[in-house]
Amino acid sequence: MAVVGGGPAGMVLGLLLARAGVEVTVLEKHADFLRDFRGDTVHASTLTLLDELGLGPSFADVPHQLIDRVQVMLDSGVTTMADLSRLPGPHKHIAIVPQWDFLDLLADAAKQEPTFTLRMNAEFTGLVRTGGGRVTGLRYRTSDGEVRELAADLVVAADGRRSAVREAAGLAVHSFGAPMDVWWFRVPRRPDDPTGGLGRFSSGSGLAMIPRGDYFQCAYLIRKGTDRRLRAEGVEAFRERVAKLVPWVADRLGVIESLDDVKLLDVKLDRLRRWHADGLLCVGDAAHAMSPIGGVGINLAVQDAVAAARVVAGPAKLGRITPAVLAKVRRRRWFATVVTQNIQRLVQNAFLRRTLDGGSTVAQGRTPRPVRLMRRFPPLQVVPAYLVAIGLRPEHAPAFARREPARVPRT
16 A cells, blocks of 8 residues: 555554554655644544554653643633543643654654555655556655656555645545635743633734744734735734734744744645545545644544544455445545534634624624633533544544554654
């Protein structure tokens, strides 16, 4: 089997299939996993999965921070919207860890399996098909420009929201649109700053702040398609907007020397109508790009990978991966994906769009009804906490992939 994309979905899938004794090769187009402003949230259900895989002790050694609540800051005050301490299970938090550290851990664990291969600097260039159209492998380019072929009983697209594999397969994508894009940047964090995940919203603007040790990773919301115009206004105008929204970081914004320090995330919300073709399967963002709302994209991608491993491992060992087998992955993950995306669409359209346009209750100086409910009935804070940190159908490690807790030799 061949998995294209060495992100969380691809690496988890590669590890689980290798533990099932399936020959699997993961191809990653970059030379390493070091990319900035990638999703760094490891949710409670994923932490439970790591425990089941025996990787809990190794993950504990990776530098990370824990978030046990998400707060919203409005002009009317601060409210806890998600209290993760109320969650069931051993992990009542979300871990924030550099994605490259998480991927390195998964890679080191997978390398312990004799049937696993990881090829870096391997960029997907095309699919190999039979005369009947079945996918039987792929072509990839190495760092020296050589194009090679890799035969595979199944090619898995785990290469993200701009999936080249999905495009080559010609699978139809249904896009729901998004009212906003996101500007990512960092500001220093001080010991007396608020704790937990923070969201600040006011008339015409919004900002999410994720604590990362000595800095906040910040997501500033802009209207979809306004990146070029706002950049033309210059860095000082940007600093003024952020300082007006969150005055207590105003004296730290000098670290943003130019708008080159501010990275654009083109927000997408879409999903495939069909996740497979004969000999090919899509998972994670390649099957359903998630909005950054709730930071649930990684969680959904990892759960897709676990479901895919559970479904295809047995047929793969028998050489019987049929379209009917692949269709089971979509059926297993469909409900959780659709409901989660519908919640994101509701938040985008009923709150974020109107906030950015200056027409929401926030813009009018009133407190939204969900915030009033959370203030009045704190036990309700477990509902968004569960939806974000665990999800609607958490996947557990299949028996063939489970191990006793142990530290993985690190390379």
